[in-house]
Amino acid sequence: MPELPEVETIVRALRVGGRGGPSILKKQVQSAELTWPRTLAEPDGGQFLARLPGQQVMDINRRGKFIVIRLDRDTLLIHLRMSGNLRVEPGGMLQPHDRLTVNFSDGWRLVFNDARKFGRAWLVADAQQVLAGLGPEPFDPALTAGVFHRRLQERRRQIKPLLLDQSFLAGMGNIYTDEALHLAKIHPLQNSADLTLERADRLLGALRVVLQQGINTNGASIDWVYRGGEFQNNFRAYGRAGQACPECGTTIARIVVGQRGTHYCPQCQGL
DNA sequence: CATCAACCCTGAGAGC
DNA sequence: TGCTCTCAGGGTTGAT
Numbered sequence: 198m199p200e201l202p203e204v205e206t207i208v209r210a211l212r213v214g215g216r217g218g219p220s221i222l223k224k225q226v227q228s229a230e231l232t233w234p235r236t237l238a239e240p241d242g243g244q245f246l247a248r249l250p251g252q253q254v255m256d257i258n259r260r261g262k263f264i265v266i267r268l269d270r271d272t273l274l275i276h277l278r279m280s281g282n283l284r285v286e287p288g289g290m291l292q293p294h295d296r297l298t299v300n301f302s303d304g305w306r307l308v309f310n311d312a313r314k315f316g317r318a319w320l321v322a323d324a325q326q327v328l329a330g331l332g333p334e335p336f337d338p339a340l341t342a343g344v345f346h347r348r349l350q351e352r353r354r355q356i357k358p359l360l361l362d363q364s365f366l367a368g369m370g371n372i373y374t375d376e377a378l379h380l381a382k383i384h385p386l387q388n389s390a391d392l393t394l395e396r397a398d399r400l401l402g403a404l405r406v407v408l409q410q411g412i413n414t415n416g417a418s419i420d421w422v423y424r425g426g427e428f429q430n431n432f433r434a435y436g437r438a439g440q441a442c443p444e445c446g447t448t449i450a451r452i453v454v455g456q457r458g459t460h461y462c463p464q465c466q467g468l
Numbered sequence: 469c470a471t472c473a474a475c476c477c478t479g480a481g482a483g484c
Numbered sequence: 485t486g487c488t489c490t491c492a493g494g495g496t497t498g499a500t
Contacts, residue, residue, distance in 0.1 A: 262494080355471090
């Protein structure tokens with residue numbers, strides 16, 4: 198399930214080439230195909246197919262888990278959700294679960310594949326209308342320990358669901374949240390408002406460490422969709438229920454928090 | 469505001 | 485081998 202590091206890996210490949218395809222920067226859209234209309238959040242299919250042709254790819258960025266492709270008139274935003282993936286390829290047969298295809302004038306195409314149909318795309322004049330509700334980027338220098346601590350105080354929630362809340366912090370998913378909480382030695386049910394400045398500082402540092410490790414290893418290959426990353430070999434807690442904690446040897450536990458499978462060390466991450 | 473559950477989906481893995 | 489069942493999870497929505 199693509200989280201910040203996986204999305205960042207995909208964005209970098211779109212920008213500079215990689216994962217089997219060239220950069221799509223400067224390419225001009227010739228046409229588009231929509232094989233599963235509900236993939237499109239907005240506008241409707243007719244407008245989408247009419248507005249896209251002729252636009253050129255100016256810039257490719259990431260905001261939270263959104264892929265932000267700035268064109269010369271509109272911005273194409275893509276959220277991969279659970280099972281989405283993007284390919285850049287030189288034509289050929291479409292694959293099962295391909296939902297949206299952008300054909301470029303030089304013959305290459307960008308394909309949005311999404312087995313579970315949870316992913317969404319937007320074509321809007323102003324990207325802010327889609328991204329407005331997102332919290333800060335974890336790597337934003339303006340997000341100091343003091344600011345982070347204050348934001349934790351302002352809410353009074355279990356820390357894990359809060360970290361997964363994209364309006365609180367943009368980009369965290371289930372894997373990296375479990376990893377960061379384990380690294381920071383904080384229990385997933387810990388109340389956010391009760392965290393001291395020192396522990397908030399440690400948590401922010403841990404978030405950045407695990408996200409950076411994820412980016413450095415091209416993300417995690419944890420299911421049959423996203424391939425190519427290596428971070429799954431470094432998991433400390435996620436998916437390791439019943440195995441030994443790498444810090445103390447205690448058996449990693451699994452509980453459900455906010456409808457999410459949650460992995461933690463009962464010894465290291467006491468409440 | 470916080471919490472919880474349902475919903476959207478399909479493929480994988482377990483159990484039989 | 486092949487069937488059925490359960491589980492996985494990001495985000496939205498509605499109820500408590």
